[in-house]
Amino acid sequence: MIRLHNVSKTYRTDKVETLALKDIDLAVERGEFVALMGPSGCGKSTLLNLIGLLDRPGRGSVEIDGAAIGSYGDKTVARLRNRTFGFVFQSFHLIPDLRVIDNVELPLLYRSLSGGERRKLAREALTRVGLGARMDHFPNQLSGGQQQRVAIARAIVGRPHVLLADEPTGNLDSKMGAEIMDLLLQLNAEGTTVVMVTHDEQEARRVGRIVRVFDGQLVGQEQLHAA
Template sequence: MIKLEKVSKTYRTDKVETLALKDIDLHVGKGEFVAMMGPSGCGKSTLLNIIGLLDRPGQGRVHIDGVALSSYRDKDVARLRNKTFGFIFQSFHLIPDLRVIDNVELPLLYRSMGNGERSRLAREALERVGLGARMEHFPNQLSGGQQQRVAIARAIVGRPQILLADEPTGNLDSKMSAEVMDILLKLNSEGTTIVMVTHDEQEARRVGRIVRVFDGQLVGKEHAHAA
């Protein structure tokens, strides 16, 4: 499903050159749930952005669903990204002036789809995360955990094959974190491939595999003990 070969990434400014990733080889199979762990600044988010086609590698190759990305033309990448991936971030990135259901519909605006179909899919996604009764609310009327569930609904509304989650529970208390993890585990059990960046060892132990990153390199892979 996801394959990285000798992926490296260097960021350059006028005065400084920073090696963010070095010779990353990583394979994530269809239906896997992988947790990426490592200290702040080690390259985890950069790696997630390259997997999700939000950034491109300096060297190496990225394969998504068996297809090597030899070209990064904006239009092609945007279409593939919208069709294949759902993104969940630590900060919920909800638009405060839009109702919950309108926030969830946003990824569907880039598809050839009528208003009725967009609304139906958004309602289904919100039902799946337990927010069917909050569709007409605005983000500031929800708790942090509810806002993150809206963000998950927005990520899954287009029925992506792959979910990428960057510290999805980082702003939540332990109870809300557990609720979000339960939703992700259920999505994974239904076949969604998930790659999640986390600092939480307990959360990482609930998924299928842990990949550890240090100074831009993979330093260890282990099977987690799923709960």
């Protein structure tokens, strides 16, 4: 489903050149749950951004369902990203002045849907993450775990094939973190492909495969459970 071939990424400023990723070859199959692990600054988030088409490699190619996206224009990439991926981050990135249901609707504004259709999909997504009764609340009226559930509802509202999660439990206590992991595992069991960056070995060992990153390179993989 997702293929990275000999991918490298370098960030440059006037005085500094930083090699973030070097010669990455990685495949993520449909239905997998993959954990990306490694020390801070090793390139995990950069790798996740390249998988999710939020950035482009300096060298190498990224393929989605067999199509290399290197020749695609920005608008085509944006459409593909919007329909293929949902994103969950360590910081919830909810808009505080918008109700929960309005936050969840945001990714659908880029699609040709009526207001009624958007509202219906947002309600379904919030019900799916257990927040059907909190649709009209504002983010500051929710706990951290509930806010992350809203973020997951926003990520899945467009029914993406792949959910990309960057430290989704990093700002949560252990109980709330376990609840979010349970939800991600449930979504994966229902068919959503999940790629997650995490520092938590215990969390990682609940998924299908661990991919370890160090100094911008893949240094090992461990298959834990079949996809």
